[in-house]
Amino acid sequence: MIALIPSYEPAEHLPTLVTALAAADPGLGIVVVDDGSGPAYASIFARAAAAGATILRHDRNLGKGAALKTGLAHVHGVAPSEGVVSADADGQHTCADIVAVADRVRALGERDGRTLVLGCRTFDGAVPLRSRLGNDISRRLFRAAAGWPLSDTQTGLRGIPAALVPWLIGLPGERFEYEQRMLLGLHGAGFTAEEIPIATVYLAGNESSHFRPVLDSVRVTxxxxxxxxxxxxxxxxxxxxxxxxxxxxxxxxxxxxxxxxxxxxxxxxxxxxxxFLRxxxxxxxxxxxxxxxxxxxxxxxxxxxxxxxxxxxxxxxxxxxxxxxxxxxxxxxxxxxxxFAPTYRAGGISRTAAADSSSQAAPAASKT
Structure with missing residues (x-):
């Protein structure tokens, strides 16, 4: 199992999270994608690497979707039978919750499982207005479009079985809308979703999040x-x-x-x-x-x-x-x-997916 953390201009929390994950689950590999953060953040990524993470780098900021696809392509290339748990770098996902999602993917079948495990937050109490409003709008639109309910459509904590990775690598979307496309196409690709509750954490008013309420809500929907x-x-x-x-x-x-x-x-x-971008x-x-x-x-x-x-x-x-x-x-x-569900090939078996898996490869990235 690989923990995949896309990161753009991270705070000091990132190397701390990598250290905690390595200690909590020694069998968990860790891949961090530096999405064009620049030289000012090199020391933070260096400490994450020293703590045990593999660092992949984009020369410029390409977006969260592009960073996820870069990481997924790397994992599929070096460990195609491994599942992936994606998590945010801004401190919203605790080490315990990341490990819990990883364990659930393992229990369901890391290699051949058909279930995307979603760590879902409860939006009550002291939740920033932009997060509460953004999730509420996205949740309602998602149910109308997809035909099935989901309590947290914007969660970045997702447990991905290895069988799902090839489809995700080719899924259209470069920024926050990529994660919405993942959910919209999930059932059509032959997979299901399972929610598990996680802590709702916002650090310093969620100031480290790069989700822009208006623009990214438009992209998401x-x-x-x-x-x-x-x-x-x-x-x-x-x-x-x-x-x-x-x-x-x-x-x-x-x-x-x-x-x-x-x-x-x-x-x-x-x-x-x-x-449908065909x-x-x-x-x-x-x-x-x-x-x-x-x-x-x-x-x-x-x-x-x-x-x-x-x-x-x-x-x-x-x-x-x-x-x-x-x-x-x-x-x-x-x-x-x-x-408009194209065919793609995963593990030598031709399958039908709900989005275009041939649209583009993951962006090139350097590795350290």
Whole structure:
């Protein structure tokens, strides 16, 4: 088991944490990624190395997601059967909690386990407002997007089985949004999550955290927001086409079908390239066939709902709005977990994941 600690401009707590981890769990390897902190912090990383950590370095600040991927790529290269427990460098995760998460991953199966273990905080008592507010917004948006609840979507304390590492290395995202993408794609990649309670710790008002409430909250929720924008575009195209075609023909069902064909074509290419970050021709025919099947199911549902609602006297505009709201969540979850789920190879076995594992390799890093 490897403890992975991404760090940018760390405080004196970092070498203390490394020392404590080495003493508490001698079998736990420790990797620290210096995410471009600069010469002013060299002495802190030197003390962490002296305490037993392997230090990987970025020449410039690339973001937490990039630092995590650098560390994961290193672990996968030198110890592919080892699980990883990621922890923050700002003192929010105690040594005891890090070891507890590592032990839980071991118990579930460090090499072949299928469960991401999440150390989750309770947001009550003296919790900084920006942390409380950020988690509350992220938690609500996450449940709406993913379809399953999670009490702490922003926790950086995560126990990762070795089987999950190859997918995570290629997961899109360079900054704080990377951890949200991890959770959003987890079930579609064939894994589950388990929460264990941990202490809620904030040092000096959480001043060492580099999470920026406004910008990073936008980044964290960006995948969901982009899909919502794409769906809104498709809805607009579909609605305009429906009204024009029905006005021209007077036939509702043929107008629904024709309007959906137009909007589905637009939506497929926007979702493929912009929302789910798929490029090139690889997997395109599989995605197109899957999308066509989904579109057919949604179209049938659309016809049934619109026919029923307009038949009982609901105005067409209101019936259309209600129908699209009902079908939105189903469409998003299915596209994320099935339609645009690329294949990747882990341990010689071809698997289907919920995000693009071929999008980019982990950033290059130097090692000391």
């Amino acid at each position: 960006l995948p969901t927001l982009v899909f919502a924008a794409s769906s809104l575009l498709g809805f607009a195209v579909d609605t305009i086409a429906l009204f024009l075609l029905q006005a021209a023909t007077g036939a509702l069902v043929p107008s629904i079908i024709a309007a959906r064909l137009v909007s589905a074509s637009v939506n497929f290419f926007v979702n493929r390239r912009v929302v 490029r090139g021709r690889e997997g395109m025919w599989r995605q197109l066939c899957s999308y066509a099947l989904l579109a057919a199911v949604l179209l049938a549902s659309n016809i049934v709902w619109l026919s029923y609602l307009t038949g009982i006297g609901v105005p067409l505009w209101a019936a259309k709005l209600l129908t699209e709201i009902v079908l939105f969540c189903t469409s998003y979850r299915t596209q994320r977990s099935t339609v």
